[in-house]
Amino acid sequence: QVQLVESGGGLVKPGGSLRLSCEVSGLSVSDYYMSWIRQAPGKGLEWIAYMSSSGNTKYYGDSVKGRITISRDNAKNSLHLQMSSLRPEDTAMYYCVSRSGWYSAFENWGQGALVTVSS
Amino acid sequence: EIVLTQSPGTLSLSPGERATLSCRASQTVTNNYLAWYQQKSGQAPRLLISGASKRATGIPDRFSGSGSGTDFTLTISSLEPEDSAVYYCQQYGSSPPITFGQGTRLQIK
Numbered sequence: 001q002v003q004l005v006e007s008g009g010g011l012v013k014p015g016g017s018l019r020l021s022c023e024v025s026g027l028s029v030s031d032y033y034m035s036w037i038r039q040a041p042g043k044g045l046e047w048i049a050y051m052s053s054s055g056n057t058k059y060y061g062d063s064v065k066g067r068i069t070i071s072r073d074n075a076k077n078s079l080h081l082q083m084s085s086l087r088p089e090d091t092a093m094y095y096c097v098s099r100s101g102w103y104s105a106f107e108n109w110g111q112g113a114l115v116t117v118s119s
Numbered sequence: 120e121i122v123l124t125q126s127p128g129t130l131s132l133s134p135g136e137r138a139t140l141s142c143r144a145s146q147t148v149t150n151n152y153l154a155w156y157q158q159k160s161g162q163a164p165r166l167l168i169s170g171a172s173k174r175a176t177g178i179p180d181r182f183s184g185s186g187s188g189t190d191f192t193l194t195i196s197s198l199e200p201e202d203s204a205v206y207y208c209q210q211y212g213s214s215p216p217i218t219f220g221q222g223t224r225l226q227i228k
Contacts, residue, residue, distance in 0.1 A: 035217075
């Protein structure tokens with residue numbers, strides 16, 4: 001059974017930084033295409049970051065480009081999202097998501113980590 | 120970037136009725152790489168349909184997807200109370216970026 005468990009969310013001031021983690025079981029992060037998707041309160045879904053199974057390819061959404069970095073730890077089978085220069089509009093639930101291939105839907109989702117950016 | 124437009128914004132139906140949700144793309148979705156997700160209140164989204172018409176594991180057969188090119192439909196043949204949720208379409212054939220529709224809220228009376 002696949003499980004993705006996010007952690008590291010919380011309250012941070014504008015301009016601050018935060019690192020989200022996603023502990024994965026039931027699949028290997030080095031065999032899957034991993035993404036982060038966020039959802040602002042009461043809003044829709046926004047894909048923001050992606051890493052290929054090889055780890056060589058990373059993409060970022062325009063709204064967060066230059067402020068976030070996706071990474072993974074194969075030994076710990078975990079995914080991470082380092083966020084900096086946070087803005088109030090970054091307030092959202094952040095989901096760790098996996099898919100089995102480039103042309104695959106998002107098959108497995110974590111329960112989400114809430115990030116609130118406020119002074 | 121492919122823009123997905125879902126309609127209607129909100130749908131209110133009774134148990135046993137048929138629900139038809141639409142997703143229209145601003146350009147052709149490559150190889151019909153179109154997925155549907157269900158998100159219940161306070162929960163993460165769940166994959167229902169991929170490749171426009173393939174049900175995900177464990178999804179009841181009252182959920183079906185159809186369409187091609189730029190017009191896609193999610194049909195729920197006989198509504199159950201637990202189908203109350205927001206439904207999102209998503210394309211993954213032309214990325215990045217991967218894009219989602221804005222969602223359709225389905226209310227069961």
